[in-house]
Amino acid sequence: MLTFTLRRLLVAIPTLLFISLVIFLLVDLAPGSPLSDIPLTVPPDVRQRMIEALGADQPVFVRYVLWLRQFFWVEPAYLLDGWFGTNLANGEQRILSWQARSPVFTIIGERIPQTLIVIGTAYLVGVLIALPIGIYSAYRQYSAFDQFGTLFAMIGFSVPTFFSGTLFIIIFAVWLGWFPTKYDTQLEVTDWASFVEQLRQMALPVMTLGLANAAVISRYMRSSMLDNMTQDYVRTARAKGMTERTVVLKHVLRNSMIPVVTVIALGIPSIFGGAIITENLFGVNGIGAALIGAIHASDLPMVQTLAFIFAVLIVTFNLIADILYGLLDPRIRYD
Amino acid sequence: MLDARRNALIQVRDLKMYFPIHSGLLRRHTGDVKAVDGVSFDIMEGETLGLVGESGCGKSTVGRAMLRLYEPTAGNVIINGVDVATLGAGALRKARPQMQMVFQDPQASLNPRMTLADIIGEPLNEHTDWDNAKRLARIHELMDAVGLNRRFANRFPHEFSGGQRQRIGIARALALKPKFIVCDEPIAALDVSIQAQVVNLLEDLQDQFGLTYLFISHDLSMVRHIADRVAVMYLGRIAELSPRDDLYARPLHPYAEALLSAVPEPDPTLARRKSRIILKGDVPSPANPPKGCNFCTRCPRVFDRCLTDKPALQEVEPGRFVACHLYSNTQTAGPTRGTEAKEHNQQGVSQ
Amino acid sequence: MKLKSALLGAVCVFAFAPAAFAERGADGELKLTFPQAVSIMTPYLSGGTKDIYAASMVLEPLAGLDPQGVLVPKLAAEIPTLENGGISADLTTITWKLQPGLLWSDGTPVTADDAVFTAAYCMDPAGGCAQATKYEGVASVEAVDATTIKVTFTGPKPNPYTAFVGALAPILQKAQFANCLGAAAPTCTDANNMPIGTGPFMVTGFTVNDTVSLTANPNYRDPAKPAFATAVIKGGGDAEGSARAVMETGEFDYAWNTQIPPDSQTAMTAAGKGQFVVAFGTLVERVEMNTTNPSPDLPEGERSTAKHPHPILSDIKVRTALSKAIDRSILVEVGYGAGGKPTCNVIPGPDAWASDNTGCLTQDMPGAMALLDEAGWKDSDGDGIRDKDGKKLSILYQTTVNPIRQDFQALIKDWWTELGVEVELKAIDPGVFFGGDPGSPDTFQKFYADVEMYANNSDNPDPETYLGQYQCKNAPTPENGWQGENINRFCDPAYDALHAELTKTTDIAARQEIAKKLNDMVTKDSMTVIPLVHRGTLSAHSLTLGGVAINAWDSELWNVADWFRVK
Amino acid sequence: MADGAAPVLDVRGLKTVFRTRGGEVHAVNSVSFHLNPGELLGVVGESGSGKSVTMMSLIGLLPSPPAEVREGEVLLSGRDILKISADELRDLRGAKVGFVFQDPMTSLNPVFTVGNQIMEPLIRHMGMSKSQAERRAAELLALVGIPDAAKRLKAYPHQFSGGMRQRVMIAIALACDPDVLIADEPTTALDVTIQAQIIELVKELRRKLGMAIVWITHDLGVIAGIADRVMVMYAGQVVEQAPVAELFANPRHPYTRALLKTIPSLTGERESRLQVIEGQPPIMSGAPTACPFRARCAHAFDRCGTENPQRRALDRRPVGYGHDVACHWDAPAMVGGAHA
Amino acid sequence: MTDATPQATVKPEKPAGSGRAIWQQFRSHKGAVFGLAVLTFLVLAVLIGPYLWQPEKLSVAQAMKVRNQPPSWQFPLGTDQLGRDMLVRMMQAGKVSLAVGFVAMIIAITVGTLIGVLAGYFRRLDGPLMRMTDMFLALPLIPLLLVMVMLFRDRIASVMGPELGAFTLIVFAIGITSWMQAARIVRGEVLALKEREYVLAARSIGVAPRRIILRHILPNVVSPVMVAATLGVAEAIITESVLSFLGLGFPPDFPTWGRLLFDGLQYMQLYPERVIWPGLAISLTVLSVNYIGDGLRDALDPRIRGR
Numbered sequence A: 001m002l003t004f005t006l007r008r009l010l011v012a013i014p015t016l017l018f019i020s021l022v023i024f025l026l027v028d029l030a031p032g033s034p035l036s037d038i039p040l041t042v043p044p045d046v047r048q049r050m051i052e053a054l055g056a057d058q059p060v061f062v063r064y065v066l067w068l069r070q071f072f073w074v075e076p077a078y079l080l081d082g083w084f085g086t087n088l089a090n091g092e093q094r095i096l097s098w099q100a101r102s103p104v105f106t107i108i109g110e111r112i113p114q115t116l117i118v119i120g121t122a123y124l125v126g127v128l129i130a131l132p133i134g135i136y137s138a139y140r141q142y143s144a145f146d147q148f149g150t151l152f153a154m155i156g157f158s159v160p161t162f163f164s165g166t167l168f169i170i171i172f173a174v175w176l177g178w179f180p181t182k183y184d185t186q187l188e189v190t191d192w193a194s195f196v197e198q199l200r201q202m203a204l205p206v207m208t209l210g211l212a213n214a215a216v217i218s219r220y221m222r223s224s225m226l227d228n229m230t231q232d233y234v235r236t237a238r239a240k241g242m243t244e245r246t247v248v249l250k251h252v253l254r255n256s257m258i259p260v261v262t263v264i265a266l267g268i269p270s271i272f273g274g275a276i277i278t279e280n281l282f283g284v285n286g287i288g289a290a291l292i293g294a295i296h297a298s299d300l301p302m303v304q305t306l307a308f309i310f311a312v313l314i315v316t317f318n319l320i321a322d323i324l325y326g327l328l329d330p331r332i333r334y335d
Numbered sequence B: 001m002l003d004a005r006r007n008a009l010i011q012v013r014d015l016k017m018y019f020p021i022h023s024g025l026l027r028r029h030t031g032d033v034k035a036v037d038g039v040s041f042d043i044m045e046g047e048t049l050g051l052v053g054e055s056g057c058g059k060s061t062v063g064r065a066m067l068r069l070y071e072p073t074a075g076n077v078i079i080n081g082v083d084v085a086t087l088g089a090g091a092l093r094k095a096r097p098q099m100q101m102v103f104q105d106p107q108a109s110l111n112p113r114m115t116l117a118d119i120i121g122e123p124l125n126e127h128t129d130w131d132n133a134k135r136l137a138r139i140h141e142l143m144d145a146v147g148l149n150r151r152f153a154n155r156f157p158h159e160f161s162g163g164q165r166q167r168i169g170i171a172r173a174l175a176l177k178p179k180f181i182v183c184d185e186p187i188a189a190l191d192v193s194i195q196a197q198v199v200n201l202l203e204d205l206q207d208q209f210g211l212t213y214l215f216i217s218h219d220l221s222m223v224r225h226i227a228d229r230v231a232v233m234y235l236g237r238i239a240e241l242s243p244r245d246d247l248y249a250r251p252l253h254p255y256a257e258a259l260l261s262a263v264p265e266p267d268p269t270l271a272r273r274k275s276r277i278i279l280k281g282d283v284p285s286p287a288n289p290p291k292g293c294n295f296c297t298r299c300p301r302v303f304d305r306c307l308t309d310k311p312a313l314q315e316v317e318p319g320r321f322v323a324c325h326l327y328s329n330t331q332t333a334g335p336t337r338g339t340e341a342k343e344h345n346q347q348g349v350s351q
Numbered sequence C: 001m002k003l004k005s006a007l008l009g010a011v012c013v014f015a016f017a018p019a020a021f022a023e024r025g026a027d028g029e030l031k032l033t034f035p036q037a038v039s040i041m042t043p044y045l046s047g048g049t050k051d052i053y054a055a056s057m058v059l060e061p062l063a064g065l066d067p068q069g070v071l072v073p074k075l076a077a078e079i080p081t082l083e084n085g086g087i088s089a090d091l092t093t094i095t096w097k098l099q100p101g102l103l104w105s106d107g108t109p110v111t112a113d114d115a116v117f118t119a120a121y122c123m124d125p126a127g128g129c130a131q132a133t134k135y136e137g138v139a140s141v142e143a144v145d146a147t148t149i150k151v152t153f154t155g156p157k158p159n160p161y162t163a164f165v166g167a168l169a170p171i172l173q174k175a176q177f178a179n180c181l182g183a184a185a186p187t188c189t190d191a192n193n194m195p196i197g198t199g200p201f202m203v204t205g206f207t208v209n210d211t212v213s214l215t216a217n218p219n220y221r222d223p224a225k226p227a228f229a230t231a232v233i234k235g236g237g238d239a240e241g242s243a244r245a246v247m248e249t250g251e252f253d254y255a256w257n258t259q260i261p262p263d264s265q266t267a268m269t270a271a272g273k274g275q276f277v278v279a280f281g282t283l284v285e286r287v288e289m290n291t292t293n294p295s296p297d298l299p300e301g302e303r304s305t306a307k308h309p310h311p312i313l314s315d316i317k318v319r320t321a322l323s324k325a326i327d328r329s330i331l332v333e334v335g336y337g338a339g340g341k342p343t344c345n346v347i348p349g350p351d352a353w354a355s356d357n358t359g360c361l362t363q364d365m366p367g368a369m370a371l372l373d374e375a376g377w378k379d380s381d382g383d384g385i386r387d388k389d390g391k392k393l394s395i396l397y398q399t400t401v402n403p404i405r406q407d408f409q410a411l412i413k414d415w416w417t418e419l420g421v422e423v424e425l426k427a428i429d430p431g432v433f434f435g436g437d438p439g440s441p442d443t444f445q446k447f448y449a450d451v452e453m454y455a456n457n458s459d460n461p462d463p464e465t466y467l468g469q470y471q472c473k474n475a476p477t478p479e480n481g482w483q484g485e486n487i488n489r490f491c492d493p494a495y496d497a498l499h500a501e502l503t504k505t506t507d508i509a510a511r512q513e514i515a516k517k518l519n520d521m522v523t524k525d526s527m528t529v530i531p532l533v534h535r536g537t538l539s540a541h542s543l544t545l546g547g548v549a550i551n552a553w554d555s556e557l558w559n560v561a562d563w564f565r566v567k
Numbered sequence D: 001m002a003d004g005a006a007p008v009l010d011v012r013g014l015k016t017v018f019r020t021r022g023g024e025v026h027a028v029n030s031v032s033f034h035l036n037p038g039e040l041l042g043v044v045g046e047s048g049s050g051k052s053v054t055m056m057s058l059i060g061l062l063p064s065p066p067a068e069v070r071e072g073e074v075l076l077s078g079r080d081i082l083k084i085s086a087d088e089l090r091d092l093r094g095a096k097v098g099f100v101f102q103d104p105m106t107s108l109n110p111v112f113t114v115g116n117q118i119m120e121p122l123i124r125h126m127g128m129s130k131s132q133a134e135r136r137a138a139e140l141l142a143l144v145g146i147p148d149a150a151k152r153l154k155a156y157p158h159q160f161s162g163g164m165r166q167r168v169m170i171a172i173a174l175a176c177d178p179d180v181l182i183a184d185e186p187t188t189a190l191d192v193t194i195q196a197q198i199i200e201l202v203k204e205l206r207r208k209l210g211m212a213i214v215w216i217t218h219d220l221g222v223i224a225g226i227a228d229r230v231m232v233m234y235a236g237q238v239v240e241q242a243p244v245a246e247l248f249a250n251p252r253h254p255y256t257r258a259l260l261k262t263i264p265s266l267t268g269e270r271e272s273r274l275q276v277i278e279g280q281p282p283i284m285s286g287a288p289t290a291c292p293f294r295a296r297c298a299h300a301f302d303r304c305g306t307e308n309p310q311r312r313a314l315d316r317r318p319v320g321y322g323h324d325v326a327c328h329w330d331a332p333a334m335v336g337g338a339h340a
Numbered sequence E: 001m002t003d004a005t006p007q008a009t010v011k012p013e014k015p016a017g018s019g020r021a022i023w024q025q026f027r028s029h030k031g032a033v034f035g036l037a038v039l040t041f042l043v044l045a046v047l048i049g050p051y052l053w054q055p056e057k058l059s060v061a062q063a064m065k066v067r068n069q070p071p072s073w074q075f076p077l078g079t080d081q082l083g084r085d086m087l088v089r090m091m092q093a094g095k096v097s098l099a100v101g102f103v104a105m106i107i108a109i110t111v112g113t114l115i116g117v118l119a120g121y122f123r124r125l126d127g128p129l130m131r132m133t134d135m136f137l138a139l140p141l142i143p144l145l146l147v148m149v150m151l152f153r154d155r156i157a158s159v160m161g162p163e164l165g166a167f168t169l170i171v172f173a174i175g176i177t178s179w180m181q182a183a184r185i186v187r188g189e190v191l192a193l194k195e196r197e198y199v200l201a202a203r204s205i206g207v208a209p210r211r212i213i214l215r216h217i218l219p220n221v222v223s224p225v226m227v228a229a230t231l232g233v234a235e236a237i238i239t240e241s242v243l244s245f246l247g248l249g250f251p252p253d254f255p256t257w258g259r260l261l262f263d264g265l266q267y268m269q270l271y272p273e274r275v276i277w278p279g280l281a282i283s284l285t286v287l288s289v290n291y292i293g294d295g296l297r298d299a300l301d302p303r304i305r306g307r
Helices: A001-031 A042-053 A062-082 A104-139 A144-158 A161-175 A192-229 A234-237 A244-267 A269-274 A277-283 A287-296 A301-330 B059-066 B089-098 B115-128 B132-145 B150-154 B164-174 B193-207 B220-226 B244-249 B254-262 B268-273 B306-307 B335-350 C002-015 C049-055 C110-122 C174-180 C181-188 C190-193 C239-247 C262-270 C316-324 C328-335 C365-374 C403-419 C462-469 C493-504 C509-524 D051-058 D086-092 D114-126 D130-143 D162-174 D191-211 D220-226 D244-249 D254-262 D303-307 E018-026 E031-049 E061-065 E084-122 E123-138 E143-161 E162-176 E179-193 E197-205 E208-243 E256-269 E273-300
Strands: B008-023 B028-044 B047-050 B074-079 B100-104 B181-184 B212-216 B229-234 B236-241 B315-316 B320-322 C029-034 C063-065 C071-072 C093-097 C140-143 C147-151 C201-207 C209-214 C231-236 C274-289 C340-342 C395-400 C424-430 C450-455 C531-541 D010-020 D023-037 D042-045 D066-075 D098-101 D180-184 D213-217 D230-233 D238-241
Touching: A001 A062, A001 A301, A001 E123, A001 E143, A042 A244, A062 A104, A062 A301, A062 C029, A104 A144, A104 A192, A104 A244, A104 A269, A104 A277, A104 A287, A104 A301, A104 B315, A144 A192, A144 E273, A161 A192, A161 A277, A161 B059, A161 C239, A161 E256, A161 E273, A192 A244, A192 A277, A192 C002, A234 A244, A234 D098, A234 D162, A244 A269, A244 A301, A269 E031, A277 A287, A287 A301, A301 D086, B008 B059, B008 B212, B028 B074, B028 B212, B047 B220, B059 B074, B059 B100, B059 B181, B059 B212, B074 B306, B089 B100, B089 B115, B100 E197, B115 B132, B115 B150, B115 B164, B115 E197, B132 B164, B132 C231, B164 B193, B164 E197, B181 C328, B181 C403, B181 D213, B193 B220, B193 D180, B193 D254, B212 B220, B220 B244, B220 D238, B229 B244, B229 B254, B236 B244, B236 B254, B244 B254, B254 C071, B254 D191, B268 D220, C029 C049, C029 C239, C029 D114, C093 C231, C110 C140, C110 C147, C110 C174, C147 C493, C174 C181, C174 C190, C181 C190, C181 C274, C239 C262, C239 C274, C239 C531, C262 C274, C262 C328, C262 D010, C262 E256, C274 C316, C316 C365, C316 C403, C316 C531, C328 C403, C328 C531, C328 E061, C365 C403, C395 C403, C395 E208, C403 C450, C403 E061, C403 E256, C424 C493, C462 C509, C462 D238, C493 C509, C509 C531, D010 D051, D023 D114, D042 D051, D042 D220, D042 E084, D042 E143, D051 D180, D051 D213, D098 D162, D130 D162, D162 D180, D162 D191, D191 D213, D191 D220, D213 D220, D220 D244, D230 D244, D230 D254, D238 D244, D238 D254, D238 E123, E018 E273, E031 E273, E084 E123, E084 E208, E123 E179, E143 E162, E179 E208, E197 E208, E208 E256, E208 E273
Parallel strands: B047 B212, B047 B229, B100 B181, B181 B212, C029 C231, C395 C424, C395 C450, D042 D213, D042 D230, D098 D180, D180 D213
Antiparallel strands: B008 B028, B008 B074, B229 B236, B236 B320, B315 B320, C063 C071, C093 C147, C140 C147, C201 C209, C209 C231, C274 C450, C274 C531, C340 C531, D010 D023, D010 D066, D230 D238
16 A cells, blocks of 8 residues: 555656646746736836746746746745744745736635635535435435436536526525625634624535535435445345345445545545636635636736646545545555 | 377467566566466367366466467467467467357357347458358358357347357357367356256267367366366366376376365265365465465375475376376376375375 | 716715714725725736725825816825926926825835835836836936925926826835835735835735725824725625625625626616716727738738738728718617717817717718728629629627627627628637737737727826827837737828827917827728727715715725715 | 244245336246254255245345235244334344355455454344454354454455355354354355365354255255255246155156256266256246246146146145145156166 | 258348337437437527528617517517527527537547547556546646637638637537546446456457457447536536637627526526526536437447347
8 A cells, every 4th residue: 555655656746747847838828918907008118028027038948947946946945934934945036926926825825725615615515415315316216306316416517607606696695685795705703603604605605516516426426326236245234134224324335435435535626726617706716716817817827836736636636536445445455 | 298199289388377466666576476387288189178176276367378368478389280379460360260269158258239140250250351141151050050040140149048148159169160169167157957058069069060179167077078188277287187087086186186075966865975075275376376286285185295396297197197296206106006195195184 | 877967966975075073993894896806005016907996095196186187186285387386397397295294104204205216116127117107208206305306307298297196106115115126026025915005094914816904094194084994805706796796785885897787787776775886087999990901811920010001991981981880879878888978089088188079979871881882892792791803891800808899799790791891700818819929819919800899098187198109100010029009000190290299288278189189180080990989987886885986087996085984 | 854843934825026127027936835943945946946036035135126025925933024014024134034145255245344244233133232242253253164263353355265255154144043044055156165165164053053044056966965855946936845865866847857967977977968958947927827847848748838837745745845846747756866 | 051941041130239229228218218309409499490580680770679678479588688589599509509519529538438448458558548638637728728729729710710710629629628537437447348258259269459449349338438428518518608708719799508698697687588598508408418328328238228
């Protein structure tokens, strides 16, 4: 297990370097300029000066190497300095967002909490809704409940979040007035009242995303349960006189969860990646909103960094999913 | 070990099939699963050689490696004078028609999405450039030969019973008029009443077309019926190779003896009288076989030398080959000698 | 129009309501929402209106402009003029006096040195100052004494109210920004995000592209203001969501830039929680005619350059016909409602500067058809599309991605198709269209299309610079890397001469006359620019928010110190 | 054969059908049999003959739908368990009736330890505490001949060989000391030498514990060595039933006879050609109106096509207790047994 | 045996794999029949509908009077903010959306299956191809699409014209960025299939790898591919709407369902039918394609068909 993990880690390094190069080039080659916001009355030479001030006039490969150094040396050094009060970074220049002129990692650091809280909760809620639906759908295959579950999942697949989100706003905020439409990122939970407030403002984005997530995961859960329901060991459990509850919720579920858990783990990077449209719609202003904002403003350092972090997370969680599979399934031997 | 009486169609020499084990950080080659570890035998033209052994002993691997479905690690497989173990891809393809295989699971060995005619006709597509009519005629001919109704040519495998499916598999193997067929547990997945049908069919076809069979099975009584000579495998090696009647009447290798004694006797009176040798424990892993004789961990007659030296397969009686130290101190061990050894060792274990 | 007069009435009532009885911080929290989030708090490093408006709550210039475009003193004691001697007779210097006793929010005094520093900060060529145009022509800035600032220009400057005037050019605190000169400017994250200012509020918390938290400045010069103790600017979402948060759910007090369809405006107003307000500046949605040939068949480097005149649009009759076919009032009705009005001018205001050019306001289909016939474009093969010499009257019409612009494209395409013109539409991401990347074929400067539509405005009531765009020398070409504001490559020596005269004229009435003439030359005389709609900025505020006086010439939040809670 | 004692299991007229899209399949058709205390009843038949389905349906282990137990009585220690609720039935399964299935590779849950799986019925049926159950589980493992039992409790099924897993299955089945053990082809998936080990084990356990066993198999050889009484099934019906020696010595149903002849012997004379039963077993759609074996039967006559034969006794003992057969043909007794 | 025995004249049964049998199995799946009916309806509506429903072209002035109308006899689905007939627009949009959805799905499935089969069948290609798949999964989609569109739009447009060019580019862009799931699924299946005995049987006959893949492997990965395909259609239709939203899609006068849905959003409260029609159309397409996929999967499998 350990050597397997180490091996996968070793393979991940060249993969990541390659991905970083592709991302760097892609983002760099994409058209668009951070200066599109500047009034049209600003003369060209001033624009040119501003572009130079953004550091965009060096050859692309020089910038790639510099960026790599920033990413793998300077920024971690700042992180360590922040933790231990050391001075590894030695005042070196950090990666700055072109749009906000502040360090990209500081911005991302500010945004991760709300992304994790909102999108993470939505994912969790999605999983918590999906599992029982999937389990019961499989247990009563072809029942009315199962048919309804299929329909629910299909709607979840086919309705874009910008549509369901707006619908929820109109129903729950405008008509019913239950929940606010704008997420207050400054809200600190200190007492019961603010906790309730936090729950209220999370309600709409969590509902929107949770439903979409639940649709997907419930399908996986159902098919995995169906695969296992017909296994011989289920008959053994019944032959031992175990209650249906034990048979389904202990024997079948535990086995069915193995592939589902890895699917869930593979979906976790999307939590960090944020849900671009949902975040934007509700003003959650997490990573997803940062990404779309940066793309619209052609904020190259921000897009590159976010894209690469996302790639790192995907690679990492792929690895974690593999390891989880091994941990959950005693039959798997990696060596 | 050549049998001069008849012409050896097949000569297998020191066939090895190792599946490498890679482990560690750098995926280094750290060992091998020795599925087949130096197997040699001949099969005479028109003969049926039975290959018996328990699951995991490597008997199926021998069959597959002989037909180059696996790339053998070492050794020669000379079929009709050609060493197929070393042929290049093109030459191998040309050599394929003369050697064919019948598989164990008639369900799994037929593509569920192809019709019977497609399945039987596939070898013809590959190796002939016949037109449709000619091919169809041949398909019908083959269906007649294995006793399938011609009307079923457009049916799918799942529409047939297990026995009929196995007939399809046999027809496919016969399509190119092979000389040699490896029957890899062809009856293991069939019901008792159907097994007999298939075995009879195989025997009829052998007579009709002069086929040579390697009949791989774990069913000792069926092998007794069909095979002329029988090889008993244990953990990748041949323990004993003897003419059928000799083996069943008086097995020489302790493993062969135990194996035969473990077969249930379908006669209550005999069954109750029969004294059985019950082997202890399980077969060791082929990735980590014992240092000495492969059977030494379970052998009721094990002695010191068995733990250190691997016995070679030697002819201890005319036509009888055994790999056991009980017989290895002499090149000309006769039946008496073997019996003595056996008695001696029985005393040895009874302590 | 009923809505608009109601709005104006409201503005009058609230803007001049006596707020003196109020007490600083008595009205609790002011909540604002911007569809685009604030990314930085100094206007010198950002061109984004959202950033400039947010910064205007904290940083102040010497003088600002009121809703009528009239100068009002902010930090200055009074507006310097020729009459009071603040401007030298040769128009080369302007001298500002600071109000006495001004303090930064950290309690230190404001001095002339801060202004000197601010000019140096923005004029440093390595700093990438976004407002460098504000300091163009400035030769030197000196502190005559602690409260006197003298700005010297390189030549006579008929309009010297650029440096230190308006939300784009506020005064920075020297002490805070001293280490942020030149190349270091972007790295001063703390100062850029939480500048110390003199405005009614000061920043207490800043989350990039999300939220700005502010609290009343204890050292603000009017002890009774601001009425609110704290303020928060929440960014993100879209215009729809921002408007909804004020007009329907009442979560926010003020939403900037709530450009939504007229129907939705009416529906939201009906909810009775807030109202929309509009400010008309000089923003004009227009169609620009390409005078050069954008054909992709031309070699790269000659496409859309003066080398090849446009095969169709070079004919003024065609251009006029295209303009005549457009019903501008329908455009307004569909796209803007109260937030726009039809116009034929590129300089639609202030009134004194605007030409009374109304010829284009009524649609004239027969006239347009006649003109095309006259120009020789006739539908000879009966396919519904006019042609001449075997060439079809076919036009590629591009603009940015924006629902209203796409509606405009659809309508104009309908009218032009009716004329017998084949129209192909294209919509480009605004980041690319306005991005100015010389490598991209889709920038508005490259103009690889026959006509394109966008909006532009003069950021100063005096349009001298703005009108300067249409000089021959400003045409984008491959040689200058496609940089240049003369988008349609209009070139008329008479225009250039007249503009040169404008830069020398000091008499305000004369300047206005020249500006009107220049305006007419590019619009009704040559039909190179077809103005469509004079757009206002549409914002929304809650009915419980008083004192809002929307302003097109300065920050919309120019008088945020006077805002209060209606009880 | 303790005829005097009341049977632990008495099945009367059991009928099970499967509902499929193609119609009903009568998988078990009026099957009656009994099992005396301490007796080993062998049930022989080919796949599809209904031998497993019979055993599964009497204790409610068939998935429903599509299976439906339509008629019959199943008296377990005198109590009709087809009439009790699903919950009560669950209380009997694993407690009064233990099961061993064919494939030890798939019959154990791969993600739980062997100990856990043995302890489950102990905790459920015997109300043991965890530690009690653990002690008992270790005893059981030792009982079925697994060395180092206490340690092996923590191992997972995949860490055992096939034979060892089947021993674990037996330990689970015996955990609550059941009156009846139903072994459904318990050695079919195993190698001969391992099969021999398991058979020895079962014989030994039977001596020690004295439970009654139903042993389902298609291998007459296994039956010959282990059973007291044999029941032959074909197409969902019992065609012949007799004490084991009697059946092998004097089979009376043509199917039983054919079956015995198809098996090549390991010891006797080697036949030049194997006996075959031509044709295929039928699929039992609809209630049978004729003898299901008639198409493959050498002795079939008119009556076989119109009337499904009832079981009839061949000696003085009632049907089910001596030798009985379901055949219209009055077979002459075979001289010298099947292998003559 | 070659001479004409009486048996040789026996006519073989009709192949059970013929269209009729497949159709019969398909018909027994209620959901699939429903799906087929709905999809047929949608396809006919977008293909034939425009010929059946040709309302009089309104001038701009006339259209201005009928803006934002609710459904009526004159405008069965109402009108939009410019007074255009929504039914006409829905039909135009449907043609594009359905075409984008299916073509992009076919590209994605083709690429995914190809990569999956190669990786699964040829051990040596497995590592590199799967690394590549991981990489594509980790790539940021939007910048990738931006670059592709920037690099190729004009070149393609100059060859094929703006509309067909945009179609080709969009379909290609979506296809090329959504094959990864299919590749992973197919690889897993192939790894299992290639150990099946019938593949061994084919090898023992000497069938070349290419033909083994075509004849023995591909037909048997149809089921999982079908599932991926149905989801792919929905994803492609929705991705297209996001692309249009970013200005990377079709020319602005070229409606698609995704675009109509997006445009309708800001009118959702006032005129909910503006989002209901395109939303319904997308959902129905996805739903019907999914059920058809289910039915086809069963119908194409001779094992299930015979049951």
